Amino acid sequence: MIVYGRNPVREALRGPREVTRIWATEHARREPWLAPVPVRRAAPAEIEMRSGSEGHQGVCAQVSEFRYAEPDALLASPSALLVVLDQVQDPQNLGAICRSAECAGAAGVVIPERRAAEVTPAVCKASAGAVEHLPVARVRNIADFLIAVKRAGGWCYGAERAGQTPYDAVNFAEKVALVFGSEGRGLRPRVAAACDELICIPLHGRIESLSVGAAAAVLLFAAAAQRRRVGVPLPSDVQG
Amino acid sequence: MIVYGRNPVREALRGPREVTRIWATEHARREPWLAPVPVRRAAPAEIEMRSGSEGHQGVCAQVSEFRYAEPDALLASPSALLVVLDQVQDPQNLGAICRSAECAGAAGVVIPERRAAEVTPAVCKASAGAVEHLPVARVRNIADFLIAVKRAGGWCYGAERAGQTPYDAVNFAEKVALVFGSEGRGLRPRVAAACDELICIPLHGRIESLSVGAAAAVLLFAAAAQRRRVGVPLPSDVQG
Numbered sequence: 001m002i003v004y005g006r007n008p009v010r011e012a013l014r015g016p017r018e019v020t021r022i023w024a025t026e027h028a029r030r031e032p033w034l035a036p037v038p039v040r041r042a043a044p045a046e047i048e049m050r051s052g053s054e055g056h057q058g059v060c061a062q063v064s065e066f067r068y069a070e071p072d073a074l075l076a077s078p079s080a081l082l083v084v085l086d087q088v089q090d091p092q093n094l095g096a097i098c099r100s101a102e103c104a105g106a107a108g109v110v111i112p113e114r115r116a117a118e119v120t121p122a123v124c125k126a127s128a129g130a131v132e133h134l135p136v137a138r139v140r141n142i143a144d145f146l147i148a149v150k151r152a153g154g155w156c157y158g159a160e161r162a163g164q165t166p167y168d169a170v171n172f173a174e175k176v177a178l179v180f181g182s183e184g185r186g187l188r189p190r191v192a193a194a195c196d197e198l199i200c201i202p203l204h205g206r207i208e209s210l211s212v213g214a215a216a217a218v219l220l221f222a223a224a225a226q227r228r229r230v231g232v233p234l235p236s237d238v239q240g
Numbered sequence: 241m242i243v244y245g246r247n248p249v250r251e252a253l254r255g256p257r258e259v260t261r262i263w264a265t266e267h268a269r270r271e272p273w274l275a276p277v278p279v280r281r282a283a284p285a286e287i288e289m290r291s292g293s294e295g296h297q298g299v300c301a302q303v304s305e306f307r308y309a310e311p312d313a314l315l316a317s318p319s320a321l322l323v324v325l326d327q328v329q330d331p332q333n334l335g336a337i338c339r340s341a342e343c344a345g346a347a348g349v350v351i352p353e354r355r356a357a358e359v360t361p362a363v364c365k366a367s368a369g370a371v372e373h374l375p376v377a378r379v380r381n382i383a384d385f386l387i388a389v390k391r392a393g394g395w396c397y398g399a400e401r402a403g404q405t406p407y408d409a410v411n412f413a414e415k416v417a418l419v420f421g422s423e424g425r426g427l428r429p430r431v432a433a434a435c436d437e438l439i440c441i442p443l444h445g446r447i448e449s450l451s452v453g454a455a456a457a458v459l460l461f462a463a464a465a466q467r468r469r470v471g472v473p474l475p476s477d478v479q480g
Contacts, residue, residue: 011447100454105444133446168465204345204464206373207251214340214457217450221458222465224444225408 003124004051004060006031011129013037018064023047028058055125066119069108069135071145075152079232080107080175081223082149084156086142086191087182088212091117095126096213097180098134102127104220105227108135110177112142142179146194149177158187158195159215161208165199172223173232180212243364244291244300246271251369253277258304263287268298295365306359309348309375311385315392319472320347320415321463322389324396326382326431327422328452331357335366336453337420338374342367344460345467348375350417352382382419386434389417398427398435399455401448405439412463413472420452 003012010033012019023042024034042050044058051060074082083101088094094117101109117123118138119131127134139145146156154175159167179195181187192198201210201218210218243252250273252259263282264274282290284298291300314322323341328334334357341349357363358378359371367374379385386396394415399407419435421427432438441450441458450458 007447014446096451096454099447099451102445102447103441103443103450103454128447128449128451130445130447168469201343201461202464202468203343205342205370206254207247207339207342207368207370209368210343210457211336211339211368213453214336214343217454217457218461221441221462224442225462228442229408 001063001065001121002050002052002060003063003121004047004053004056005125006057006059007128008124009059009061011132012061012063015132017066017132019061020064021062023050023060025058031059034059051121053122053125066131069137071110071137071139071148074108074110074135074137075149075154075175077107078153078175079173079227080154081105081172081220082107082110082177083216083220084110084142084145084177084179085116086179086187087112087116088180089117089182091120091122092126093117093183093213095123097216098123098127098136099130100213100217100220102130102134104224106134106220108137110137110139110145113138113140143190143194146177146179146191149175150196156195158192158198159201159219160187160192160198161200163198163200165197166202167199167219167222170197170199172226173230176223178216178219178223180216183212241303241305241361242290242292242300243303243361244287244293244296245365246297246299247368248364249299249301251372252301252303255372257306257372259301260304261302263290263300265298271299274299291361293362293365306371309377311350311377311379311388314348314350314375314377315389315394315415317347318393318415319413319467320394321345321412321460322347322350322417323456323460324350324382324385324417324419325356326419326427327352327356328420329357329422331360331362332366333357333423333453335363337456338363338367338376339370340453340457340460342370342374344464346374346460348377350377350379350385353378353380383430383434386417386419386431390436396435398432398438399441399459400427400432400438401440403438403440405437406442407439407459407462410437410439412466413470416463418456418459418463420456423452
């Protein structure tokens with residue numbers, strides 16, 4: 001796979017994937033974090049051609065395929081904070097949510113095997129390279145996975161405009177899955193039914209909904225702040 | 241100006257702008273909120289041509305120019321919550337931040353006259369039409385505007401990775417401006433110096449920063465939640 005853009009290439013070098021080759025323009029080669037790595041000089045047009053995108057910022061790298069995590073492994077920590085995405089289609093949204101999840105100390109992101117964005121180079125770019133450090137797991141069926149979360153002692157909170165419980169009244173200081181639906185249509189009924197509770201972000205304007213990316217950022221950081229206050233170790237602390 | 245996409249056209253019809261003409265495909269004409277409005281039927285290719293974008297979702301409208309608000313008017317409410325953007329260049333980011341700001345009950349968004357994204361059709365689309373209900377003001381100089389905020393009794397909080405104060409230790413329940421810098425480079429020194437305090441969002445992963453859109457969502461909704469808890473009326477309540 002080719003990843004492109006400064007942050008994605010930099011994080012690939014810091015993460016578990018094998019980086020077999022890097023191409024950079026004369027200008028981009030001067031980035032200090034590229035200094036210790038052998039880099040092939042290339043014209044912007046060649047990097048654009050290899051990247052298949054204009055968003056390469058003068059650098060791209062050949063890396064080993066993205067390795068998805070095992071869903072069960074994400075449930076191991078007693079205070080795992082998970083993000084579960086039901087049919088989020090837009091790579092920009094998937095990438096943005098992965099970036100927020102990694103920054104909030106989430107244990108991972110769970111996506112369906114079908115009818116959803118997967119971890120493509122565009123997602124690596126939109127995540128600013130966060131996917132290199134964030135477990136992402138694919139499951140056949142989201143509702144079944146939520147049942148597994150509950151069996152493992154976790155709580156599943158579905159984000160829904162019409163949810164009864166405001167998010168700032170929720171206990172996030174335990175094993176928690178935050179569940180988000182697709183842009184526009186929200187959670188599917190079977191997924192909503194598999195949640196312990198449907199929670200909402202109170203809105204104070206005239207438009208009807210936040211973007212799924214903004215909603216995820218709000219809930220993830222509300223959870224992280226609450227965990228700091230009550231002294232729950234973040235999954236990143238537990239895993240060392 | 242042509243606005244395009246379902247939410248942008250719908251919100252333009254509900255907002256203060258004059259909508260002089262609407263074009264929609266046979267399919268998009270069935271939207272219930274379009275029913276009372278005279279609509280010209282058009283092929284997708286015509287709507288794409290008029291919109292100048294593929295993201296039209298089968299509908300576009302000719303509307304009067306966007307009217308920017310007076311900066312001073314945004315400071316009138318004693319508990320105004322403002323977003324101030326220092327050189328945010330990307331229309332997607334400006335639109336996303338406007339959407340979050342409108343949903344959080346902010347009194348408005350302030351942008352510089354130069355070297356920044358302005359309210360274009362792409363911003364209307366990225367905001368899901370939120371800009372139709374949200375005052376957006378342009379100022380010549382961001383640092384000078386922050387001085388005016390302080391003179392009007394407000395507090396200016398600059399969002400900075402290296403900020404000393406975690407955002408969840410901040411009092412947002414008064415007249416407040418949240419100040420964000422450009423993607424990548426952050427606040428310019430003169431803007432940072434004009435803030436009362438630089439605040440941070442504690443991160444728990446390996447990557448170094450949230451996107452400006454996610455950071456804005458986190459701070460705006462932290463402010464809205466705190467205001468609800470302590471009973472500060474939201475600007476939208478004050479304005480009726």
